[in-house]
Amino acid sequence: MKGRFRFIFIGFMLTFLAAWIGLVVLPVWGLGNFKQTPDPKTGEMIPPEFTALEERGRDVYIANGCIYCHTQQVHSARNRTDIVRGWGKRRTVARDYMNHGVAQLGSMRTGPDLSNIGVRNPSETWQLLHLYDPQITSPGSIMPPFRYLFTEQPIGSDGTSADAINLSGENAPREGMEIVPTEKAKALVAYLQALKLSEYEIPEAAAARIDSKIIDSEIK
Amino acid sequence: MSTPDPAASEDIESEEAQRERSLQERLKVDRAARWPVGIFIASSIGWLVFGSLIALIASIKLHDPEFVADNAWLTFGRVRTVHLNAVAYGWLSTVAIGIGLWVLSRLCRVPIEDHRSLALAAILWNVGNGVGIWGIFRGDSTGVEWLEYPTYAAPFLLVSFTFVILTAVNLIRKRKPGHIYISQWYIMAAFFWFPALYFTAHGLLILAPVQAPAQPPINWWFAHNALGLWFTPVGLGTIYYLVPKIIGRPIHSYYLSIIGFWSLAFFYAWNGMHHLIGGPYPAFLITASVVASVMMFLPVITVAINHQLTMFGHFKALIYSPTLRFVIFGAMSYILVSFQGSLMAIRSINNLTHFTHYTVAHSHLGAYAFASMVFFGGIYYIMPRILEREWPSRWLIRLHFWPCAIGIIIYFVMLSWGGILQGIAMNRGEMPFMEIIKTTMPYLKWRSIGGTLMTIGHIAFMASFIWMVIDRRKQGSEPTLFAKRTTQDTPATNASDS
The missing domain is CATH 1.20.120 (Four Helix Bundle (Hemerythrin (Met), subunit A))
Known part of the structure; x- marks a missing residue:
């Protein structure tokens, strides 16, 4: 009987190994070696890499768990109404994420998708106000305020700082004070402005776009 | 016939001696x-x-x-x-x-x-x-x-x-x-699968991360199987051990338990990619997991038949045995959550439930109503045996069971319903996003109510546990049951008899 458990154990390993090859080795081999490609119009390499500032912004995005309410994946019209909502021109494809470091695809849409937030809402002022208190720009939102990414400081002798955010009403700072974003808030906004996943003309995206157009016409 | 058969009396003695030996062993x-x-x-x-x-x-x-x-x-x-x-x-x-x-x-x-x-x-x-x-x-x-x-x-x-x-x-x-009992299979397998999963995922996603597009498949393979190849087998192994012990009869079918084990091992490991339905991945990869998810009906139905037929005719024991009440609540939730999960992996249904609170409700049905409830039952059974003293109060056990049971039902029903409404709203492209949030609001509040109840239950449980550890007076007393035993079988519920 001693030997019998050895056979059972080999069974544990083999069943596991089969799935391990299919769902770990295969994705790493097939989806883990993407290269940039030149843009057919401008010749620039796409999808572009993030700048150092934007990468610091991604760290802030991760540290504060934005992923738990916001996805970064546009689905085709067959699956979802993402394209109708203006969340992206086309569905996202695997290569769009090649420079993302830690993929932030997400699994929950308590808030809207952010794949193309840099296109949909490029304004730095809007993004900072929205982070400071979402109720200012989006009344009724259940997003938490990120006031801890801002600091209050006395207004200097040469007037309000250039990067102070413009707050009024009950959010207004105390007399003689101003609210400025910290480096973290600035980096986060730079990262959000750089999220334009559906904007780049990589070859497989063309197919994805045709797919969306056909389905769009089907739906209409 | 007037003189007792000496051989027979020897047999009886050796049986008693055997019982004594196995008691000492335990x-x-x-x-x-x-x-x-x-x-x-x-x-x-x-x-x-x-x-x-x-x-x-x-x-x-x-x-x-x-x-x-x-x-x-x-x-x-x-x-x-x-x-x-x-x-x-x-x-x-x-x-x-x-x-x-x-x-x-x-x-x-x-x-x-x-x-x-x-x-x-x-x-x-x-x-x-x-x-x-x-x-x-x-x-x-x-x-x-x-x-x-x-x-x-x-x-x-x-x-x-x-x-x-x-x-x-x-x-x-x-x-x-x-004989190697089925619980040994499940638990040994889990002790092997969990580290294999954890260190594959930790290595490829964190220590030496692969390129970002390849991460989500590995990520969801891990996340789904943390439940499927770790909590589930330990939970099922625990049910297979405790139910026959408490009601005092063997499991219904040895062969069914083997089929249940190997089909779980084979199909569960292929789950996970259905979390990426509609995402930027090849259809064949996702389909592999959809198929495996639907095939999970096989081990689940097998295990369900085996557990419930073992219990059949003994459901009265739920009245008095705290362990059994938690464990059977968990075993029934396992059937429900598994059927639901298989259906949720089908593309047309996933299209409604993906990215919504419905998924959150589902994962709590698995991790809480199934796994946690079974483990509560396990703790109620094990602690009196390793401490050699009984639980201090049946009222505290009741205060644990009922708020948790009612809490998770509220949590699951309300959040699932809210999630369906959220999914319907999300699939209507003309609906402004803020309207979707408003739709879910009442259900999010219900979640806090369900969660509060569960937390109350957990605090009662902790109080009961601490009291048991500190207070030595309950040493060697009668087992703490909800009510007097009513059935004919002599179930093993106190410390010395198992």
Whole structure:
């Protein structure tokens, strides 16, 4: 009987190994070696890499768990109404994420998708106000305020700082004070402005776009 | 016929002697398990209460975003993550190790040999969890869902789990001759699968990350199978051990349990990619998991038939046995959550439920109504045996069971309903996003109510546990049952008789 458990154990390993090859080795081999490609119009390499500032912004995005309410994946019209909502021109494809470091695809849409937030809402002022208190720009939102990414400081002798955010009403700072974003808030906004996943003309995206157009016409 | 047959009386004597021997054997097993298993279980309850309180903060924040909003440590994205990790690794994994090792030790009829080292490993496991939770609070999360503990927490967990595996392998190697019971299969497999999953995912996603597009498949393979190949097999192994023990009859079918085991091993491991339906991945990859998910009907139906037919005719025991009540609640939830999960993997249904609170409700049905409830039952059974004293109060056990049972039902029903409405709204492209949020609001509040009830139950449980550990008066007394036994069988419910 001693030997019998050895056979059972080999069974544990083999069943596991089969799935391990299919769902770990295969994705790493097939989806883990993407290269940039030149843009057919401008010749620039796409999808572009993030700048150092934007990468610091991604760290802030991760540290504060934005992923738990916001996805970064546009689905085709067959699956979802993402394209109708203006969340992206086309569905996202695997290569769009090649420079993302830690993929932030997400699994929950308590808030809207952010794949193309840099296109949909490029304004730095809007993004900072929205982070400071979402109720200012989006009344009724259940997003938490990120006031801890801002600091209050006395207004200097040469007037309000250039990067102070413009707050009024009950959010207004105390007399003689101003609210400025910290480096973290600035980096986060730079990262959000750089999220334009559906904007780049990589070859497989063309197919994805045709797919969306056909389905769009089907739906209409 | 007037003189008794000497051979027969000898047989009776040897039977009694045998019973005495196996009683002594069990006492040895339970005494060796006292410290290590006791520490795993005690600390898991601490994590459970901590995880529930943090969950309440997260839940309230979803309908009241200004609630403790100005502290970076308590922002939604961090408390939600702390909750997940505290309950998945602090509570469920810790209690799974404790119960798993005890059941193995009982079934192998071998006392845990190096119980001092194992007790140290239990402490180390908790240090690892503590460091990981602290890391998430201060903003060092890795950003990988279900693996958020920063890298510096992993060595503690690695060293500790290595001890756990060595202990388990040692028990199996030294086991007394005889039949290998199905619980041993499940628990041994889980002790092998979980580290294999964890260190594959940790290695490829965090230590030496693969290119970002390849990460989500590995991520969801891990996250789904943390439930499927870790909590589920330990939970099922526990049910297979406890139900026959308590009602005093063997499992319905040996062959069904074998089919159930191997089909689970084969199909569950292929799950996970259905979390990426509609995402930027090749259809064949996702379809593999959809097929495997639907095939999960096979092990689930097999196990369901086997568990419920074993119970058949003995449901009256639910009236008096606390262990059985928790375990059967869990076993029935397992059937429900598995059927639901298989259906949710089908593309047309997933199209409605994906990205909504419906999925959150589903995962709580699995991790709480099934796994946690079974482990509660396990703790009620094990603690009197390793401490050799009884639970202090049946009222505290009731105060544990009812709020938790009602709480999870409210949580599941309301959040599922809210999730369906959310999914319908999300699939109507013309509906403004803020309207979707308004639709879900009442259900998010119901979640806080369900969660509060569950937290009350957990605090009662912790109080009951602490009271039991401190108060020695309940030594050797009658078992603490909800009511007097009514059935004819002589179920094993007190410390000396199992």
